[in-house]
Amino acid sequence: MKNMSSKTTLPPGPGGMPVVGNALQFQRDPLGFVREMEQIYGRMATIRIGKIPFVLCFRPEHVRYFLTEQQRNFTKINQNGAGNLRFLLGDGLLTSEGEFHRQQRRLVQPAFHRSRIENYADTMVRLTEEMLREWQVGQEVDIAHEMQQLTLRIIMNALFSVDSREQTARLGAAFNSVINNGGRALGRRNRLRVDLPFTRYHKVLEAKRTLDTFVYDLIAQRRKEGRDTGDVLSMLLEAQDEGNTMTDKQVHDQVxxxxxxxxxxxxxxxxxxxYLLAHHPQAREKLLAELRSVLHGRAPTAQDLPNLPYLEWVINExxxxxxxxxxxxxxxxxxFDLDGYHFPAGTIFVFSQWVLHHLPDIWGDPDTFRPERWDPANTSxxxxxxxxxxxxxxxxxxxxxxxxxxxxLLLATILPRYSPRLKPGFALELQPRVTIRPKHGMPVVLDATPVNTEAENVPTA
Ligand code: HEM
Structure with a gap:
């Protein structure tokens, strides 16, 4: 129902070019562009990608409105920096809607309850220690690559009982290819999707084939073995809905x-x-002091985590x-009506963690890394x-x-042993795709973390 005092036009925004609208401005520097829109227009701004208007919403109460208060009046949009997420992930939990989504979420939710998650702690620490055994003091590594391999191995182990480094390496490369090429190859503006060698589209298809083959092989093998390992894959394969089990395609999309x-x-x-700890040696030293006093040199467990508040503040920050x-x-x-505007059905809204997490009226000094702001005394x-x-x-x-x-757990395992120091000359460039990632990886030198407390005040970065 329309509130009679609401305006029927969309909120103001920047003028755009014919045909492409604001697409080029957005593509040139997505992160700078969305923050600039907030600085110029305040609460909301309308940008146009091609002919399609996107209403950017910048206030916490807007996010609350879309995500909780009126969530039933909204569906997700699955087009973003990586092109069409549905193309890659089909009807998985992230991209599906309605009753199908609710039913799938109910099905896998038990695997993610806190009590169940604690069972994965040992795997997380064990695989991290394995990685550390291969690291050497003074070695140069791309920490972004190392973390990708490690987190992939952990997720494959914990949810699907798969432990193969070779497969992890192939999967990591395939994901990188989709992320690096997907935006241009699958975006709205690329209507010419020709599968010719050396094209971005071809690279994305190749990578997708690698991922699909891996997942379908995994499903086929587990169906053949017929064993119930109690992991997420077993849950998916055994799920029954009105007597029917899930098809391979449905299981594939979820996996x-x-x-x-x-x-x-x-x-x-x-x-x-x-990266942040390398730039803030005092925060790193404070964190190390906490880790030493709680762990006394041993590996962390899930039970230690409540005793490591500064670790939590660092990660929150x-x-x-x-x-x-x-x-x-x-x-x-x-x-519906919001903020004095009347929005027609079908209007698309975007709200950005990047913008809201840097609003100066809320955070004061938003670009400063300051874990202490997460002290409960400051968060109320x-x-x-x-x-x-x-x-x-x-x-x-x-x-x-x-x-x-x-x-x-990973930071608590790695930091007491190694303090990654950024390679001289490294300048962080952000690449905003589905996630924000470091565009050129993150080359570091693996310095040893001193074990004695006397060295705690010596900054190494
Ligand atoms: C730092 C880590 C993570 C961050 C910041 C993050 C962030 C998010 C966000 C913001 C959403 C909501 C998207 C939306 O509603 O539009 C989401 C959904 C989701 N995430 Fe994560 N995520 C993280 C880790 C994980 C992990 C470890 C898993 C799986 C093991 C996971 C699986 C999912 C799934 C399946 C959804 C869709 C849920 C649904 O729609 O029901 N995420 N994540």
């Missing part, structure tokens, strides 16, 4: 979704946390400064949804407890 959503975000969290998922979108099912005045790295409402990230435990 691929978990592998994609479950490693890319965690890998970027870890890379950015190492890394998610604020560099939110892995940097934007979410919703499409209105029915017309934060408006709900000023911070939402995992989304919210019924579509909140199902992997949130998994990711929270994983990132803490």
């Amino acid at each position: 691929l979704t978990f592998v994609a959503a479950g490693h890319e975000t965690a890998q970027n969290t870890l890379s950015f946390t190492f 890394a998610w604020r400064v560099y939110p892995p998922a940097w934007t979410q979108g919703r499409r209105a099912i029915e017309a 005045k934060l408006p709900q949804f000023a911070y939402f790295p995992f989304g919210g409402g019924s579509r909140i990230c199902i992997g949130m407890p998994f990711a929270q435990m994983e990132t803490k």
Whole structure:
């Protein structure tokens, strides 16, 4: 129903070029562009990609409105920086809607309950220690690559009982190819999808074939063995709906979704946390002091985590400064009124963690990395949804407890042994795709972390 005082035009926004609208401005620098829109227009701005208007919403109460208060009036949009997510992930949990989504979510939810997640802690620490045994003091590595391999191995082990480095390496390369080429090859503006060698489209198809073959082989093998390992794959294969089990395609879409959503975000969290700690030696020393006093040199367990509050603040702050998922979108099912505007059915809305996590009126010094802002004494005045790295409402990230435990355990295992130092001359360039990732990886030198407390005040970065 229309509120008589609401305006029927969309909120103001920048003028665009014929045919492409604001697409070029957006593509040139997505992160700078969306923040600039907030600075110029305040609460909302309308941009046009081609002919299609996108209403950007910048206030926490907007996010609350879309994700919780009125969530039933919105569906997701699955077109973003990586092209069409549905093309890659089919009807997995991230991309499906309605009753199918609800039923699938109910089915796999038990695998992500906190009590169940704790069973994965040993695997997380064991695989990290394996990686550390191969690292050497003074060695140069791309920490982004290392974290991708590690988080992929963890997700494959924990959810699908697969432990093969060779497969992990192939899967990692295939995901990178989709992420690097998918935006241009599958975006709205590329209507010429010709599968010729050396084209981006061909590279994406090749990578997708690798991923699909891997997942279908995994399903076929498990169906043949008929064993129930109690993992997420067994849950999916045994699920019954009115007497029917899921088809291979349905299981495939869910598996691929978990592998994609479950490693890319965690890998970027870890890379950015190492980056931030390298630039903030005092925070790193404080974190190390906490780890030493709780762990006394032994490996961390899930039970240690409540005793490591500063570790949690560091990660929360890394998610604020560099939110892995940097934007979410919703499409209105029915017309509605908000902020004095009347929005017709079908209007698309975008709200961005990147913008909201950097609003100066909420955070004061938004570009400063300051873990202390997560001291509970300082968080009580934060408006709900000023911070939402995992989304919210019924579509909140199902992997949130998994990711929270994983990132803490991995840092608590790695940092007491190694303090990754950025290679001289490295300048971070952000690449905003489905997630924000470091565009050119993150080359570091693996310095040994001193074991004695006397050395705690010596900055190495
Ligand atoms: C730092 C780590 C992570 C971040 C920042 C993150 C962020 C998000 C966000 C923002 C959403 C909501 C998207 C939307 O509603 O538009 C989401 C959904 C989802 N995430 Fe995560 N995620 C992380 C880790 C994981 C992990 C480890 C898994 C799996 C093991 C996972 C699986 C999923 C799935 C399946 C959905 C779709 C849920 C649904 O729609 O019901 N995520 N994630």
